[in-house]
Every structure is written in C-alpha cells, then in structure tokens.
Amino acid sequence: MKGYWKKLLKINLTHKKIETEKIPKEVITKYLGAKGIGAYYFMKDLPQGIDPFSPENRIILATGPFQGTDILSTGRFATITKSPLTGIFLDTYCGGMFGHSLKRCGFDLVIIEGRAEKPVYISITNEMAQIKDATNLWGKTTAEAEKYIKSQEGKETKVVSIGIAGENRVLFSCLISEKRRASGRGGAGAVFGSKNLKAIAVNGTMNISVHDPQKIKELNQKATQAVKQMHKNKVPFYFYGTSWAIEYAHKTDRLPTLNFKKGEWEHYKGLNGDTIYRENKIIQNPCCPCPIACGGIISEGKDRPEYETLAMLGANCGLKNYQAVVEANELCNLYGLDTISTGNVIAFVMECAEKGIIKEEIKFGDEKTLLSLIEEIALGKGIGAQLGLGTKRLSKIWGNDCSS
Numbered sequence: 001m002k003g004y005w006k007k008l009l010k011i012n013l014t015h016k017k018i019e020t021e022k023i024p025k026e027v028i029t030k031y032l033g034a035k036g037i038g039a040y041y042f043m044k045d046l047p048q049g050i051d052p053f054s055p056e057n058r059i060i061l062a063t064g065p066f067q068g069t070d071i072l073s074t075g076r077f078a079t080i081t082k083s084p085l086t087g088i089f090l091d092t093y094c095g096g097m098f099g100h101s102l103k104r105c106g107f108d109l110v111i112i113e114g115r116a117e118k119p120v121y122i123s124i125t126n127e128m129a130q131i132k133d134a135t136n137l138w139g140k141t142t143a144e145a146e147k148y149i150k151s152q153e154g155k156e157t158k159v160v161s162i163g164i165a166g167e168n169r170v171l172f173s174c175l176i177s178e179k180r181r182a183s184g185r186g187g188a189g190a191v192f193g194s195k196n197l198k199a200i201a202v203n204g205t206m207n208i209s210v211h212d213p214q215k216i217k218e219l220n221q222k223a224t225q226a227v228k229q230m231h232k233n234k235v236p237f238y239f240y241g242t243s244w245a246i247e248y249a250h251k252t253d254r255l256p257t258l259n260f261k262k263g264e265w266e267h268y269k270g271l272n273g274d275t276i277y278r279e280n281k282i283i284q285n286p287c288c289p290c291p292i293a294c295g296g297i298i299s300e301g302k303d304r305p306e307y308e309t310l311a312m313l314g315a316n317c318g319l320k321n322y323q324a325v326v327e328a329n330e331l332c333n334l335y336g337l338d339t340i341s342t343g344n345v346i347a348f349v350m351e352c353a354e355k356g357i358i359k360e361e362i363k364f365g366d367e368k369t370l371l372s373l374i375e376e377i378a379l380g381k382g383i384g385a386q387l388g389l390g391t392k393r394l395s396k397i398w399g400n401d402c403s404s
C-alpha cells in the first residue's frame with residue numbers, strides 16, 4: 001500500500017522510552033487519514049475519564065497519505081488529544097511543512113505519553129528520535145524556541161512549539177510552527193505544557209512512494225491552471241486570502257460583532273481584505289507547495305491575519321481597523337494563544353464590564369487594553385489568570401446571569 005510507511009513512533013516521557021510499532025494494514029484501510037488513524041490510536045486502551053493534564057493523556061501527531069508526497073496543497077497534519085478546554089476529544093490542524101517533514105522521517109504517526117521531569121523537546125529524524133533538554137527554552141516565546149532549536153538541529157528542521165501560555169496551561173493555548181502556523185483550537189498547547197514538552201522538531205528526508213507519480217504531476221498542473229484562472233477572474237480569495245470573508249460575513253449578517261451581539265459591523269471596511277491589500281505590499285506566503293498561497297505577509301514581516309482572527313479579535317472586540325488586529329495576532333503567536341478563543345473571552349469580558357458585572361474599565365474597541373489582556377492571559381497575571389479559563393468557566397465564576 002502506497003502513501004504510508006505503516007509505522008508509528010511511540011514516546012513515553014516519564015520512562016524516557018522510545019519505540020516503534022507497525023501499523024496494521026486493516027487499521028489504515030479502515031481509518032484512512034490523519035484524523036481517523038490518529039483517533040484510533042488515541043482511543044486504543046485509553047483509560048476512561050482521565051484528566052487531560054495527567055501523564056496518561058496522549059498527544060498524537062498524525063499525517064495523511066498525501067503528506068511527504070508532491071501532491072500540492074497538502075500541508076495539514078493533525079494533533080489529537082483530550083482537550084483541557086472542553087474535556088472531550090480534540091483534533092486540531094496545522095498547515096506548513098512540519099507534517100511533510102514528519103512523514104519523511106519514516107513515520108505516519110507519533111504517540112506521546114507520560115510527563116518529563118523537566119522541560120524537554122523531542123527531535124525526530126529519519127527513523128530516529130531523541131528526547132533533549134529544553135530547560136533553557138522554558139519561558140521563551142515560540143519564535144525564540146524555534147530559532148534555538150533550528151540552530152541545534154539544522155536550518156531545514158521544522159518545529160512546533162508552545163509559548164508561555166502553554167507552559168502556564170492556559171486552557172486555549174496552542175502550538176505554533178514557523179512563527180505563524182497554528183494548531184489553534186482546544187488547548188493542545190496546555191497539554192504539551194503539562195508534559196513539560198516545549199517543542200517537537202522534525203527533519204525527514206525519506207521519499208515515500210506513490211501509486212502513480214505521473215498522474216500526480218498531471219493533476220498538479222491542472223490544479224495550478226485552475227488557480228491561474230482564479231487570478232484572471234479576480235477571485236477575491238486569491239488576492240486577499242481568507243480576509244476577504246469579513247465583507248461577506250458582514251453582508252450576510254454573520255460577522256461576530258461586539259461579543260456576538262450583532263452579525264453586522266459598521267466599521268467592517270477597516271478590517272476587510274481589500275483594505276489590507278490596498279494599504280500594504282503583500283507577499284504571498286503559501287503554507288506548503290500550493291498555487292493558491294492564501295497566506296500573506298504585510299509590512300515588517302508581520303502576518304496578514306486570517307478571517308477568524310480579524311473577526312474574533314477585531315469586530316467581536318469592537319475594533320475598527322486591522323492594524324491593531326495585526327499586533328494582537330503577532331502577540332498571540334509569540335505566546336502561543338488561540339486567536340479565536342482569545343478574542344472570544346476578551347469580547348465576553350468587554351461586555352461584562354459594559355454591563356457592570358465586573359468593575360474593571362475594559363471597553364469595546366480599546367486596542368491598548370486588548371493587547372495588555374492578551375499578555376495577562378498568557379502570563380496568568382491579574383484578571384488574565386481567570387480569562388485563561390475560557391468563557392464558559394468564567395461565566396460560571398462571575399455568575400450574575402452573564403452566562404446568557
């Protein structure tokens with residue numbers, strides 16, 4: 001069977017044990033891709049009712065059959081664990097080259113269990129893995145951790161790491177790769193933090209065989225032609241990436257605005273993709289070989305935020321322009337915070353303050369407060385320690401009907 005190594009890597013951080021295991025063909029044919037096979041190994045013999053922060057919880061990094069091949073637009077790998085935010089199964093996906101490089105190490109899947117005594121990172125290369133000391137990286141941002149690990153492991157190495165938010169077990173902390181790609185949802189960063197796992201580095205160079213390489217070439221050419229047509233037809237997604245959707249969401253009354261009080265935002269133009277496009281020299285930044293290249297870098301190497309980030313940290317928090325969202329997005333990436341849940345909880349706090357449920361002066365549209373709240377959440381300082389629990393828990397703590 002092509003597209004798989006039929007092999008997984010298993011690492012127990014408590015016992016510093018590293019082993020490999022064959023993946024039976026029946027498991028692959030039954031569960032097929034990253035999510036299916038990952039879910040199978042996550043659930044297999046997992047004790048019921050475990051605490052997401054207990055050593056028994058597993059982190060699975062899973063690739064699909066296209067990763068490590070030349071098929072275009074196939075960057076996403078899955079991270080699967082029990083979510084500390086929801087208490088249930090979590091699958092969260094990240095683009096970039098990490099998944100490709102992991103697959104080229106000769107493994108379809110990595111299972112991590114246990115808890116290291118002190119901070120570590122895992123280094124995976126062709127058919128090999130090592131657990132390495134990361135004490136000097138604890139307290140560092142995701143960008144600093146990635147830079148250091150690349151200096152040790154080689155510049156071709158791909159890294160996912162947690163920031164200070166994950167170390168502090170913020171319930172919606174995430175994994176960041178290549179400074180800007182996120183496995184954003186559900187608190188996978190906090191599970192890494194609970195295991196004293198700062199990062200995973202991969203550097204694979206093995207070639208996985210495919211059934212019909214010629215057909216892949218033909219289909220890649222076809223896809224590239226179709227994207228060129230998008231350009232000719234001036235399809236907004238091609239130029240603006242997902243940020244085009246701000247206008248669409250506003251016009252269809254579904255743009256989260258002022259803590260979901262409204263679906264329209266009269267200042268949406270300040271956040272919309274065409275405004276960002278007009279005011280910046282955007283460099284298209286694909287997450288992997290992909291003719292669409294939906295990512296964009298704007299001035300000073302900063303990211304053009306995705307739709308979800310512009311919506312949740314922008315309109316939902318009452319912001320009127322994209323510049324503040326760009327800064328908030330950068331901070332979230334450095335600290336390793338999910339921009340969606342971060343925007344959600346900050347907008348909730350803004351409404352609580354507006355209604356007098358809390359005494360803090362936190363107003364919708366206040367850019368400075370938004371940035372300082374992000375920092376407080378990551379560091380667990382001041383009101384940020386409570387915000388790091390997420391909206392649902394916070395509404396129960398604060399009571400006063402704020403859950404409605």
Ligand code: SF4
Pocket residue numbers: 073074075095096285286287288290291292293294295
């Ligand atoms: S660049 Fe965008 S469209 Fe292309 S694979 Fe990555 S996320 Fe998908």
